[in-house]
Amino acid sequence: MKKIILTGDRPTGPLHLGHYVGSLKNRVALQNTGDYDEMYVFIADTQALTDNFKNPKKVHDNVIEVMLDYLSVGLNPEKVTFFIQSKIPQLCELTMYYMNLVTLSRLERNPTVKQELIQKNFENSIPVGFLTYPISQTADITAFEATIVPVGEDQLPMLEQAREIVRSFNNIYGDTLVEPVALIPDSKVCRRLPGTDGKAKMSKSLGNCIYLKDDSETVKKKVMSMYTDPNHLKVTDPGNTKDNPVFIYLEALVEESHFEKYLPDYKTLDELKAHYEKGGLGDVTVKKFLYNVIEEVLEPIRERRKYYEDNLELVHNYLQEGTKKAEAKAASTLAKVKKSMLIDYKDIM
Ligand code: ATP
Ligand code: MG
Secondary structure (H helix, E strand, O other), rough: OOEEEEEEEEOOOOHHHHHHHHHHHHHHHHHHHHOOOOOEEEEEEEHHHHHOOOHHHHHHHHHHHHHHHHHHHHOOOOOOEEEEEOOHHHHHHHHHHHHHHOOHHHHHHHHHHHHHHHHHHOOOOHHEEEEEEEHHHHHHHOOOOOOOEEHHHHHHHHHHHHHHHHHHHHHHHOOOOOOOEEEEEOOOOHOOOOOOOOOOOOOHHHHHOOOOOOOHHHHHHHHHHHOOOOOOOOOHHHHHHHHOOOHHHHHHHOOOHHHHHHOOOOOOOHHHHHHHHHHOOOHHHHHHHHHHHHHHHHHHHHHHHHHHHHHHHHHHHHHHHHHHHHHHHHHHHHHHHHHHOOOOOOOOO
8 A cells, every 4th residue: 555644734823833843843754754655735724714714814824824834844845745725626525425424423522623612612603614624634634545644632533533434435335545544743742732821732723832933032032931830939949840831842842962052050851850840940041941942943944934935936836736736636536436436427428
């Protein structure tokens, strides 16, 4: 079986550190191994509209932002096919057919959807499009016959839903679709990076992000005002490192060489944590260190972004060419699906 990688992001804002540790880093690593047959990375504007339908300009403008982020982290258009979701009409058609295979109660039970419904305060006015977005996600995944989907932890229920739809389709109509598996980061802290406000997830919609495109001053301000342990009032107080986003970010990003360079009194994160937990280590010291570590990560990303911002026509070209290629692939899968469902009517027309 072919190894096909597919993943995407919603153009609801620029990408942030959560995306970087949760998914982008994995994608670049996969890309660089070269151990795959096809790799698709797409901008999920149709999905973004399900809860931003009153905000078309936001979705429109963020398509290019997200594409710039992709190129800035090092995704390479020679290896990756980039496309815009709404430009592939076959995805809507597949969604329509898959809708028959999913019950309303199954969608309502999806833990990620459940949580997002609360977060978005829809109450009794849930848009049908929002509730059904896991089905359209299955269309995205199956249209490209993806076998591996690198995502953060919040997407695991979506992958489960996709696998169920694939099994159900293949049972009824015969072996046609490919079952995908999720690829989540090895490190637990990277699977769901918390927000700078200490909330469970850094998320564009929650406004608690450090964006990959933030300049150095902005990063400094955000880091220095991050939530830490609220009971660590005096430097001498013992502190909590477990639910402390400053330490969680360090765990996700720090490398041994950073200690040597920026905080030579310590050799490892464990040493730093032990001191904080015992008492005697101030938040400001740890935050300054974290700021330097984040800057190490963001500096090369900013540099690449600057290049692509100055060469936007290149960026547009990558999207145009990728979208063309992606449409051909989706059309080929749709043809197989329609044949299996006996709606290609080759016998009649
Ligand atoms: P929105 O608030 O609009 O839903 P988001 O910040 O959740 O935006 P998405 O575009 O929904 O971002 O997610 C894209 C990918 O990034 C998904 O695979 C998701 O699991 C991953 N991801 C998003 N936020 C985090 C995070 N804080 N930690 C780890 N992975 C994340
Ligand atoms: Mg999300």
